[in-house]
Amino acid sequence: xxxxxTLLPIAAxxxxxxxxxxxxxxxxxxxxxxxxxxxxxxxxxxxxxxxGQASFGQSAFAAIGGYGSAILCADYxxxxxxxxxxxMVISGIAALLVGYPTLRLRGHYLAMAxxxxxxxxxxISIEWTSLTQGYMGYSGVPPLSLLGYELGTVEQQLVALLVxxxxxxxxxxxxxxxxxxxxxxxxxGSEAAARALGIDIARCKLIAFVIAALYASAAGxxxxxxxGFISPEVFGVTMVVQSFAMLYLGGIGTxxxxxxxxxxxxxxxEALRGLQEMQxxxxxxxxxxxxxxxxxxxxxxxxxxxxxxxxKLEEA
Amino acid sequence: xxxLSVQNETKRFGGLLANxxxxxxxxxxxxxxxxxxxxxxxxxxxxxxxxxFPPTTGSIHFDGRDITGxxxxxVASSGLIRTYQLVQLFKQLTVLENVEIGSHRVTEGGVxxxxxxxxxxxRQEEEVRATARELLRFVGLEKQADMPADxxxxxxxxxxEVARALAAKPRLLLLDEPAAGLNMQExxxxxxxxxxxxxxxxxxxxxxxxxxxxxxxxxxxxVLDFGRKIAEGTPDEIKAHPDVIAAYxxxxxxxDA
Ligand SMILES: Nc1ncnc2c1ncn2[C@@H]1O[C@H](COP(=O)(O)OP(=O)(O)OP(=O)(O)O)[C@@H](O)[C@H]1O
Ligand SMILES: [Mg+2]
Numbered sequence: 001x002x003x004x005x006t007l008l009p010i011a012a013x014x015x016x017x018x019x020x021x022x023x024x025x026x027x028x029x030x031x032x033x034x035x036x037x038x039x040x041x042x043x044x045x046x047x048x049x050x051x052g053q054a055s056f057g058q059s060a061f062a063a064i065g066g067y068g069s070a071i072l073c074a075d076y077x078x079x080x081x082x083x084x085x086x087x088m089v090i091s092g093i094a095a096l097l098v099g100y101p102t103l104r105l106r107g108h109y110l111a112m113a114x115x116x117x118x119x120x121x122x123x124i125s126i127e128w129t130s131l132t133q134g135y136m137g138y139s140g141v142p143p144l145s146l147l148g149y150e151l152g153t154v155e156q157q158l159v160a161l162l163v164x165x166x167x168x169x170x171x172x173x174x175x176x177x178x179x180x181x182x183x184x185x186x187x188x189g190s191e192a193a194a195r196a197l198g199i200d201i202a203r204c205k206l207i208a209f210v211i212a213a214l215y216a217s218a219a220g221x222x223x224x225x226x227x228g229f230i231s232p233e234v235f236g237v238t239m240v241v242q243s244f245a246m247l248y249l250g251g252i253g254t255x256x257x258x259x260x261x262x263x264x265x266x267x268x269x270e271a272l273r274g275l276q277e278m279q280x281x282x283x284x285x286x287x288x289x290x291x292x293x294x295x296x297x298x299x300x301x302x303x304x305x306x307x308x309x310x311x312k313l314e315e316a
Numbered sequence: 317x318x319x320l321s322v323q324n325e326t327k328r329f330g331g332l333l334a335n336x337x338x339x340x341x342x343x344x345x346x347x348x349x350x351x352x353x354x355x356x357x358x359x360x361x362x363x364x365x366x367x368x369f370p371p372t373t374g375s376i377h378f379d380g381r382d383i384t385g386x387x388x389x390x391v392a393s394s395g396l397i398r399t400y401q402l403v404q405l406f407k408q409l410t411v412l413e414n415v416e417i418g419s420h421r422v423t424e425g426g427v428x429x430x431x432x433x434x435x436x437x438x439r440q441e442e443e444v445r446a447t448a449r450e451l452l453r454f455v456g457l458e459k460q461a462d463m464p465a466d467x468x469x470x471x472x473x474x475x476x477e478v479a480r481a482l483a484a485k486p487r488l489l490l491l492d493e494p495a496a497g498l499n500m501q502e503x504x505x506x507x508x509x510x511x512x513x514x515x516x517x518x519x520x521x522x523x524x525x526x527x528x529x530x531x532x533x534x535x536x537x538x539v540l541d542f543g544r545k546i547a548e549g550t551p552d553e554i555k556a557h558p559d560v561i562a563a564y565x566x567x568x569x570x571x572d573a
Pocket of ligand 1 (some may be wrong): 332356357358
């Protein structure tokens with residue numbers, strides 16, 4: 001019933017988590033980041049891959065989630081789950097307010113507007129010290145807890161992050177295979193044609209942008225709980241660059257690309273650590289190598305095995 | 317009452333009068349052709365009718381409602397569907413997926429129904445797919461259903477665009493030079509497709525340079541030249557119309573059909 005293309009990545013993620021759990025807490029931390037980024041990139045993929053729009057400002061929503069959860073939990077004693085949900089709602093509203101005017105812009109204007117958004121939130125997180133404690137960062141964020149049960153160890157949290165990442169992918173895939181998802185694909189393909197078929201482009205883009213913001217916000221909250229500490233750098237430009245690398249490497253516009261990319265970009269530098277000063281060169285070389293031989297990303301490679309059958313390009 | 321009524325429609329681009337006080341009506345179930353030399357303002361007329369440009373002056377009524385200046389997706393939602401002179405396909409998607417997207421106007425559901433997938437939604441999805449396959453059969457593309465749209469030869473891409481427009485169950489279908497770039501067999505096949513769309517009760521406005529196609533299938537013809545309507549009538553009337561003959565003799569095209 002469930003196709004191997006779905007089962008295989010799930011199985012691989014579970015096996016990888018198992019290996020991580022057996023390899024000690026450092027590996028667990030690295031994988032935990034990978035799964036948090038999976039969630040972030042799955043949202044980004046919604047807006048950039050499925051809808052074909054560019055946003056350089058998703059880190060802003062991760063910051064809202066991260067700082068919101070940190071403040072609500074550490075200062076006001078909220079539980080992580082209600083904080084996660086409330087900050088997602090706040091991020092969603094922020095995305096609506098920001099997206100409504102900017103999504104009417106096209107192409108690089110939209111990209112620039114979103115980039116500015118990321119920078120503004122970054123500046124706020126530095127300057128508004130009474131709220132964010134500036135460069136000092138915010139510490140003492142409690143670990144995740146679910147239904148009153150605190151996930152005290154990183155190992156427990158890793159399993160929770162895996163489940164949440166898979167859940168996020170499930171939701172995104174379900175949304176995509178629908179009338180709404182088709183409308184997004186239409187916009188990515190040809191706005192002129194989409195419009196001529198009665199698709200409300202501004203509205204669809206706005207919804208996709210909000211969805212991406214919800215994912216980013218959740219990723220930010222989860223980061224705060226997983227690490228217990230956040231600072232402005234966490235949600236800076238690096239986050240944007242990192243997530244783009246993941247998205248393109250894993251395969252933009254594919255279901256599993258965000259996860260594949262997030263895992264590889266997270267693990268690769270660790271695996272290359274032994275090379276010492278050659279590390280950065282080797283890392284870059286491998287990324288370029290992948291992009292040359294799999295220009296549609298690693299997830300796109302699975303279509304090689306599926307040749308001959310109904311070649312649904314986007315379903316890798 | 318007319319299904320579409322264009323009244324005194326003028327469209328100015330800076331100093332250029334692309335459409336100059338054009339008026340005509342289209343009755344429900346009619347097949348009207350719009351002809352005229354290159355640059356006469358035919359595509360501009362379509363753009364104005366379908367909401368892509370607001371007219372400078374004048375009005376457009378569709379199904380008794382004033383749609384002047386309404387946004388394209390609203391006009392399309394009300395059942396007025398246009399195709400493009402230069403094909404606009406969703407190139408990365410398969411042929412079948414292209415047609416499925418066409419069903420947007422006649423289906424329902426947003427984010428929540430996508431997540432919850434109630435039985436009605438699943439039924440709708442099955443219908444969307446079945447209708448898409450049926451339409452591909454209708455235009456003779458059923459064998460290419462799973463190919464990427466941009467891998468089709470140009471003539472077939474045009475047919476795909478027509479099939480996609482039909483998935484929206486148009487009440488009025490605007491076809492902008494659907495035969496451009498087609499060879500003789502393809503044009504003949506297209507003529508048959510248009511005839512059957514019309515026979516099925518859909519009102520059609522056709523812009524076309526291929527005169528033999530126009531004279532064969534159009535019930536009435538509107539002729540534009542330099543943005544103005546210079547003639548309107550049956551194919552026989554148009555062939556004999558002195559202004560039309562003059563307009564075409566002045567240009568490179570002929571009315572031989
Ligand atoms: N968006 C625009 N901006 C400025 N001028 C335009 C625009 N669209 C069309 N025009 C001009 O309006 C005139 C009519 O163009 P239009 O495309 O409507 O002609 P047409 O009858 O469709 O010609 P063809 O048979 O070549 O397709 C032309 O002179 C064209 O250059
Ligand atoms: Mg034209």
